Amino acid sequence: MTSSAVDLVSEVRAFREAHPDVGYVDLICLDIPGHFYGKRYPIAMLEKVAAGSLLKLPQNCVLLGTQGGVYPIGRYCFHDGDPDATRRLVPGTLKRVRWEKAPLGQMLITSDGTPTPIGFEPREVLARVLERFARRGMRPVVAFELEFYLFDAKLKNGLPAHARDPFCDDEDDQANMHIERLSRFSSVLHDMVETAREQGVDATVITAELGPGQFEINFGHCDDGLRAADWSALFCRSTRGVAMSHGYRASFMSKPWLDAPGSGMHVHVSLYDKAGHNVLAANGKRALRHAVAGCLALLPHCMPIFAPNHNAFRRYGAMVNAASRASWGFEDRDACIRIPESDDANLRIEHRLAGADANPYLVLAAILTGIEHGLDAGREPIAPLNEDRSSGIAFPGDMLGAVAAMREHPAVREGLGEDFVMVYCENKRQDHLDFMNEIGSREYRWFL
Structure with missing residues (x-):
């Protein structure tokens, strides 16, 4: 594992030790209108992702409209087969959620810093400017x-x-x-x-x-x-x-x-x-x-x-x-x-x-x-x-x-x-x- 993967695995393990009642973690990312999308992962699987297993979501999730609809846009949406795109975990963002009734965690994910970042993902747009x-x-x-x-x-x-x-x-x-x-x-x-x-x-x-x-x-x-x-x-x-x-x-x-x-x-x-x-x-x-x-x-x-x-x-x-x-x-x-x-x-x-x-x-x-x-x-x-x-x-x-x-x-x-x-x-x-x-x-x- 790379040093960043080792740190992520340590973060996941420390979280599980501190919150043994949490069974699931929401992996979330902001789309163009400013809404979070993502997946709810069993926390037992999160350590594998932290260690380097691929985390993929449909690329076009980023393009959802305000009401969640998908519009035909350029070569994307209805013209590209709706491919998956790799995401990564954002270190330091695995936290407990306490406004839900059941014990839950959440963690930010992003395409920035992956081998194929999504050019229109908001976090990636900012990352390029900061670079x-x-x-x-x-x-x-x-x-x-x-x-x-x-x-x-x-x-x-x-x-x-x-x-x-x-x-x-x-x-x-x-x-x-x-x-x-x-x-x-x-x-x-x-x-x-x-x-x-x-x-x-x-x-x-x-x-x-x-x-x-x-x-x-x-x-x-x-x-x-x-x-x-x-x-x-x-x-x-x-x-x-x-x-x-x-x-x-x-x-x-x-x-x-x-x-x-x-x-x-x-x-x-x-x-x-x-x-x-x-x-x-x-x-x-x-x-x-x-x-x-x-x-x-x-x-x-x-x-x-x-x-x-x-x-x-x-x-x-x-x-x-x-x-x-x-x-x-x-x-x-x-x-x-x-x-x-x-x-x-x-x-x-x-x-x-x-x-x-x-x-x-x-x-x-x-x-x-x-x-x-x-x-x-x-x-x-x-x-x-x-x-x-x-x-x-x-x-x-x-x-x-x-x-x-x-x-x-x-x-x-x-x-x-x-x-x-x-x-x-x-x-x-x-x-x-x-x-x-x-x-x-x-x-x-x-x-x-």
Whole structure:
């Protein structure tokens, strides 16, 4: 066995010794829409996989639409015989799941790092981008922040109901960002954080957000971009499970209410060289300005990643802190790209555009590709909002327009991969058309 296989076998054996009641492990991987797929393995078989036995799943699982359907895309799906593709176990991710009734474990799997990685698997897309930064001698340090809503577990006529306040058995009525809301919902919130930590996720600060039943969770800064994105994905999975066990439904939907703030995914990114110096702070922060300019230039062409569905576009330009144009600013939450106040060692970009239901691997890959594009081009950005409140660059406001803008942009195709961009755009285009292929009651009221 290789040294990595020996370590994996040791991890499996240690887990079995610590959790003798666990009989099965879910091997999971994130698909393009941001859902986990995988297989449930008897834990007795997992040691063989760790030792080197082949682990294969259908390649086209990655291409599933939001509702699990498969669309004809290029040479894949209906044209390739639906072949299997090799996956590998991600070390350090074998953890116990405690939101299920029966004892269960879970572990991340991926095609990245295998002899034949899947070019359009989200984790592999990010891995390739990070490899380019490593070749440049640069190391991104990343921290995600996720907003989400708690709703009542049961829908009412298909619509979400506000979370019930456990102290008064009524809807959450606490004022915006009121610390009392954290106390009233402390049981479920603390369980979410502790469960996430058991999954290896460095969950830190909890905030009661602007919307009723809305919260934000922060994660620690991580010098491994793949692990940072893993944390974001795993937190969404565990949080939904914990919420259901407490009688709630946790949702990362971008804009569940038109009259309440949407939920975003904020990503903090700083860059360090091999000596540990912050690259963005060099030369009077010139690199920071170039990085911002690159992010702004590619932002309109990465909208299908930042706004991955029809609902996500509703978030922009609505309520507060939701930009309608690609913009930036110092300590300005109305900007897509905010530069938080910090010393040079901690200087960073906070990218605030993505919806909370976006795919974290792809969001980070798109942001880093924008930074890379800016550093290479060496251009100055447009005026910050601090100087000009009307400053900004238009971006598409609907999925079909966004797909058209992404599909043909050379820097996006080069940075994220030709095959990935083709596959992703077609997946989103067909998902959107499928979503629109239904006549709702409002349409009859208006046009019957």
